[in-house]
Amino acid sequence: MVEPRYCQTSFRDWQNYVGESMPGRAPVVHYVCPPGTMVRDLMGGLVDCAGKAQGVHPVVRAALMSFGFLFIHPFEDGNGRIHRFLIHDFLGRDGVVPAGMVLPVSAYMLHQPQEYDRVLESYSKPLRTVVSISVDDDEQLTINNPLEASGSYRYPDLTYQALYLLRAVEQTINTELVTEILFIRSYDQAKVAICEVVDMPNARLDLLIKLLYQNRGSLSKGKRSLFREITDEELARIELAFEAAFAERTLALDETRPL
Template identity: 45%
Template sequence: MWRFENGEHDRETFTPIPDHISARANDLPILINGLLQTNTVLQDSYYDPVLAAASIAFGFVFIHPLADGNGRIHRYLIHHILTRMGYTRRGIIFPVSSAILERIDEYQDVLEDFSLSRIGLIEWKETTDHNLEILNETRDLYRYFDLTKQAEFLYSFVGDTIEKIIPEELDYLEKI
């Protein structure tokens, strides 16, 4: 997604400012491998499932390895890890994505909190096809970071799912 310094959309006269810059392509293999190793360690431990889901799912979406579908995989990872670590039961729909959808602006804010703090640390230039070419190494920017806001966000949305979304869905199903 592009923002323009003065709100205009004339690419000829204004430099676009990205909302998020993914990790450099050359850095992706080591970052994804580290994420997979971290996932294994967390799932094989007594680590809190919500914190594990936040760590892996947000780690994935911030690395942003794919051209499309990163957000959907991010939300799948939340569901998968919560189930895999026994927080939710297999076969039970735990609609945390519904809670996210109801508060989509907060979700966007949590994503931007991470992204906007890194944009100034990444050297890039716009390519002729309006993509980005990343000029510096980004590995450490996506390997080590504070996920406090993201973990608080996920805990809040898990709470909404338990206290609001599921009861409302059960109430609806009882009435039909």
């Protein structure tokens, strides 16, 4: 999941924060992670919570585990990827989706970054009113009041995150899955229609469709040399076939959108 040189063999035991820094400027701190001395205990509490939350609504349980993990931030790198994995994992564990299937909630989250940022900030911003920090010249952060701040890390209110994930699952089912299914159907239709013009090998057919899709239905002049064996007349027919296949997808998407 991470570059081997930065792979950890255990939870972090140092203070960490999520932020950014520019040369000659003080770092901008977006989220103050819990102190390293609390991490192992917090992870134990998260595992305990997973057991106690059995029987809770599956999406709520997935939100508790995934966002709980993310806010503990037990690793230097890979926390976001594990956080998204936990969403998929717990939705599968609790039977929201059939075994072996992944509901692409991550796609919705990545397509709506501002909404996702608001969900993270709904926890991180109030936390900053509780946690007092200082940052030295080496950009090492210290929590000045760890005892006072510990309750905010041990007992986070994840109501907003649970509501967000419920909405994300709903939108994934109603939008992302529909979009993906329609894309696959249009892709298959385009393959059949193009092969009726030129019966080309699968690898070249996939490349051609990819290039047509990237250039909104036409083969760019810069890529024309890749398909010298196709005549201009055949290419024109192929582009029309592609346009017809994906036009059905556009119409179907319009039908699925709420008025």
